[in-house]
Amino acid sequence: MLDFVQQLVSGVALGCVYGLIALGFVLVYKATEVVNFAQGDLMMLGGFFAFTFIGMMGLNYWVGFAGAVAAMALFGMLAERVVVRPILGYPQFSIIMATIGLGYFLRSIAGMIWGTDDLKIETPFSQGVLRIGSLVLAYDKLSVIAATMILCTLLYLFFNKTTLGTAMRASSENMLAAYYMGIPVKRVVSVVWAISAAVATCAGVLLAPITFIHSNVGLVLGLKAFPAAVLGGFGSIPGAVVGGVLIGVIESMAGFYLAEGWKDVAPYVVLLAVLLLKPEGLFGLHVRKKV
């Protein structure tokens, strides 16, 4: 039983990271119908920025965190301006390929700048553990869970209560109609990319104590975040987090209870099963087809 709870908590913590990356996918998808295959790499880059600020320049953890988030938000805007904006409104395949190319580029550049060693950030949560009876919970895992909950609430409020959030949802429904209604669609898209890069950075920094930062971490985790986003239904913010947590729990349970090898495959098996039974995901909208 204790093992089970222990596995559950670490699964949830890992799942929250998947959920945060998936949130990035969902934000961009919700607003622009673009699936950003470079999301994991944005996360990786955010981690490296934080490492530069905290580990190399010796800034305070929180200042470095904020600096990395701000820098990545700017970088997200830049990436949107250079790579995505020229092909906005073209078929999805082009955009998927462009973001795959962007991901390749970021991975290689990060490898060139920061080298290929595993890096580590010292965080205020690295050391402590919380003991409840004989249950041991590491603070860094709890911090991931807490941060995910805070971020989700903020984003949910942002999308549903603010004018900008409404504009984003409108431009995702129908870009042309949004133009006609006076929504500055291009600027909206820029802001979406900035937010999604910022969220990815949060994931990268929170993850840093759990898995190390290296140039391929984005690829590995980004590919795990896809099942999370699909499981929750692409385009649903609560869905992304629930999907992420489910994937995290499934992965850690499969690693603990099933034979070796299942750990890596289980999320994808579950994903295929979900796609077969309920292609729109758990929280996805089911929209009727129109001719």
Added chain:
Amino acid sequence: MRFLFKTDYEDDIRLFPHSGYVVSYGILLALLLIAPYVLSSYLMSQLVFVCIYATVGVGLMILTGFTGQASLGHAAFLAIGAYTAAYLQKYNVPFPVYFVAAGVLTGCIGALVGFPALRLQGIYLVIATISFAFIVEEILARWESVTNGNEGMRVKTLSLLGVTVPRDSPTFYFLCLAVLVLTIVGTLNLLRSPTGRAFVAIRDSETAARSMGINVALYKVKSFAISAAITGFAGVLFAHKLSFISPEMFTLQLSIEFIIVILIGGIFSLHGAVLGAIFIVMIDPFLTYLKDDMPGIIAGIAATFWAGPATAAEIQSKVAAFASLNGLKGAIYGIIIVLFVLFEPLGLYGRWLKIKLFFQLFPLYKRATFKRQKIYVKSERNR
């Protein structure tokens, strides 16, 4: 320029629209046939890889280019073909038998993948095929009694009708070339047939295709099966060329390379598959060439124009240091993909068409001929 007047349907579906095509493809084929006696063994080896990649490219083109079903799982089909060959070879099955068996098996698995894919669109399909590829990769690593696990399998030298065909012999090259040419001709015929036209109809509009009486589900599964089978055939050749296969060769990276083949070649044409294969195979030697020779060339240019020998040497060492950076290849890949998507979505073949049209219409060429239309999709979610 030559005007083609088409007066009946036969003119429209002819393999070679006019004699110019016959001559140029004939010359190309002749050049390819004498290549092994002219080119170095290294280049021949690259040419074999071009044939294999182009075969996969044609297979993927049927699925992605003509049926509009994106797939990032083709490395798995290649792996299934390669492993079938390696496994059957252990029991002394002759080449023609396991060649066909690999294609048939991969085609069946492709059809099985096609069934779940029926309900999926766009991004969901991409993710489903990625998942399929991961699962296959893991199975290959774990099913040790058949695949020998992570240690990989040795592939014996190909023997065809009692004659051994080493992997770097001209005969092996001719075999790969023959497979490629047959695949291309077969695909051309397929595309002229009702099946091919159904594929294109499904790509352009599923709803319209359905209302024309096309059984969309059936043709999507067919497209998956055909594409997978072609990839399986290529897998057999791939296994023989490498003479050793292991699960970590068939990763997502390879699937992305296949997508790059059709993207950079030109997504709606068979020429594109071949051009893309040439591109992807030749980029490695090209980068090596740049790494070895570019510093010297740049230093030479600098020395002739403005710099003294000391600065030239400094430039040379700096360029050399830059060229031997670790991730340079990945970065160049990334930039090339992005640039092609942004500026040349029709790929290399599209560029060729533009050049051809420019000379055909010389003073009257309009740049807007190939301009893309923004569609501002209503939302692919609602389709």
